[in-house]
Amino acid sequence: MSKRWAVLIVALITGLTFSPILRVQTAAPQAAGGEARKWNNIPPRKSAYAGKKSSPAPRRDLSGIWDAAGLDAGIQVNGAFEHPALLPQKGGGAEGGREAGAGAEGGRLDETGIEHPLPYTPVGLAALKANKPSGPGVRQVPAALSNDPLDQCDPIGFPRMELYELRTIELVQTANRVIFLNGWYGNWRIIWTDGRELPKDPELRWNGYSVGKWLDDYTFIVETVGLNARTWLDHAGRPHSEDLRVEERFHRVDHDNMELTVTIDDPKMYTQPWLGVNKFPLHLLPSDFDIPELLCSPLDMAEYNRQISNAVLPSRPKK
Amino acid sequence: MKFLLAFALAASGVIVSVPLFAHHGNASYDSTKTVTVKGTVTDYMWANPHVFLKVDAKDNRGNTLHWIIEAQNPLSQTEVGWTKNTFKPGDEVIVEIIPAKNGQPIGRFGVAGPTAGLATQESRIVINGKQFKP
Numbered sequence: 001m002s003k004r005w006a007v008l009i010v011a012l013i014t015g016l017t018f019s020p021i022l023r024v025q026t027a028a029p030q031a032a033g034g035e036a037r038k039w040n041n042i043p044p045r046k047s048a049y050a051g052k053k054s055s056p057a058p059r060r061d062l063s064g065i066w067d068a069a070g071l072d073a074g075i076q077v078n079g080a081f082e083h084p085a086l087l088p089q090k091g092g093g094a095e096g097g098r099e100a101g102a103g104a105e106g107g108r109l110d111e112t113g114i115e116h117p118l119p120y121t122p123v124g125l126a127a128l129k130a131n132k133p134s135g136p137g138v139r140q141v142p143a144a145l146s147n148d149p150l151d152q153c154d155p156i157g158f159p160r161m162e163l164y165e166l167r168t169i170e171l172v173q174t175a176n177r178v179i180f181l182n183g184w185y186g187n188w189r190i191i192w193t194d195g196r197e198l199p200k201d202p203e204l205r206w207n208g209y210s211v212g213k214w215l216d217d218y219t220f221i222v223e224t225v226g227l228n229a230r231t232w233l234d235h236a237g238r239p240h241s242e243d244l245r246v247e248e249r250f251h252r253v254d255h256d257n258m259e260l261t262v263t264i265d266d267p268k269m270y271t272q273p274w275l276g277v278n279k280f281p282l283h284l285l286p287s288d289f290d291i292p293e294l295l296c297s298p299l300d301m302a303e304y305n306r307q308i309s310n311a312v313l314p315s316r317p318k319k
Numbered sequence: 320m321k322f323l324l325a326f327a328l329a330a331s332g333v334i335v336s337v338p339l340f341a342h343h344g345n346a347s348y349d350s351t352k353t354v355t356v357k358g359t360v361t362d363y364m365w366a367n368p369h370v371f372l373k374v375d376a377k378d379n380r381g382n383t384l385h386w387i388i389e390a391q392n393p394l395s396q397t398e399v400g401w402t403k404n405t406f407k408p409g410d411e412v413i414v415e416i417i418p419a420k421n422g423q424p425i426g427r428f429g430v431a432g433p434t435a436g437l438a439t440q441e442s443r444i445v446i447n448g449k450q451f452k453p
Contacts, residue, residue, distance in 0.1 A: 042398055136344035136437065143343045165342075167394070184394075294394045300366045308371065308389055312347035312419040 040292040041285075043067040043168055049283060054256035059217045062250055063173040065289045066258060066282040068166040124239060124269030131237030139237065143309035148237065149230060151305070153296035156185045157206040157231030158224060159246045162262055163276045164235040168291045178212055178220070183291035191222050202226035204242060215249075222248040233264065233276065241268040251279070258282040342368050342392055348417045348427050350435030355443075356386050356426065360410040365403040370396050372406055374414070376424075384424040388416050390439045399440040400453020406446065413445040 134146035358376025416426030
């Protein structure tokens with residue numbers, strides 16, 4: 001018995017010692033002099049608040065700085081990546097997703113273990129195949145061969161801002177609207193709560209037109225239409241059309257925790273609505289949390305593409 | 320007991336396999352090889368989409384290769400303890416990378432394995448004789 005315990009303890013210590021998470025955790029950066037960081041704050045790990053009791057949720061209140069996932073969840077690892085839109089290329093796929101080393105990505109990024117494929121229409125499937133993502137996944141291509149609009153610093157748009165690298169956001173609630181501020185690529189949206197209707201035939205926008213209302217005291221529902229179809233839904237190249245309707249459901253579980261569910265409804269591309277994220281956890285951060293900036297600079301992107309993306313392209317056979 | 324042991328192993332496995340999110344996949348890199356680059360820093364770019372480091376290093380024949388080694392975006396690098404001052408020109412460095420498949424002196428911080436090139440913090444980094452610890 002004691003031998004078994006020893007084995008167990010050794011296994012645990014080994015696992016934890018070689019865990020990148022713990023190594024990072026013990027090496028959390030500190031400002032000079034050991035004082036707490038006041039600028040460019042790093043969100044806490046889930047373990048710092050998991051299981052912690054929270055006071056009850058305030059009524060009809062979303063305001064605050066909310067962190068999506070925390071560092072150790074792997075950003076979006078439970079989000080759109082759970083869905084199988086990265087269809088493995090079977091027999092002669094030209095994009096070379098398989099060849100590109102998807103198996104080597106490991107973990108949950110390769111999407112091969114997912115049970116239910118997304119319900120593409122033939123148009124949707126063709127649009128998916130035309131999108132060539134550079135991000136990790138079974139359909140990835142080298143960045144220089146990708147047509148991801150983000151690789152040229154096009155606007156990330158909505159709902160991709162929630163389905164790809166959702167990190168820290170701030171929600172500001174006023175008498176007639178909710179303002180959604182996203183540090184990642186500097187996005188902001190207005191969600192009107194003054195009772196107006198969605199536009200019928202709007203000029204298309206990158207972030208669309210949004211109205212929100214309270215379903216009950218702790219659940220806020222946002223409907224968005226009028227979305228420019230030049231954006232992708234996510235980093236995997238899932239397509240959408242101008243007919244896309246998105247429903248966001250922000251459910252405040254208690255004071256410190258909220259869940260975000262995003263429903264994608266686009267009959268042109270998908271035969272039925274599906275969940276982009278399902279009860280994705282958002283955690284309330286202190287009000288003095290300084291959200292770091294991360295913007296897409298076209299000049300920096302071009303420099304990266306010149307020095308690295310283009311330079312690492314495998315040489316192609318000469319004709 | 321067997322269950323506990325299995326659980327402990329599974330739990331440690333899960334923790335180990337969690338990668339940082341990568342903006343770009345590692346399609347152009349050979350994720351089965353770890354290469355150690357030893358040389359002198361000539362430039363260090365703290366920029367989106369990817370932080371990158373330039374290192375002049377001698378190959379086996381004594382020729383100088385101008386390496387470019389990319390990490391992840393500045394936010395992800397901050398999260399693993401890097402700053403804009405982690406490297407400076409003139410630093411003597413030893414870094415572990417996975418190399419470009421096309422044989423160019425281009426690499427990505429990381430080591431061969433399931434998260435090759437996606438988890439920068441797995442690389443061994445020595446700066447001016449000292450192991451880098453954020």
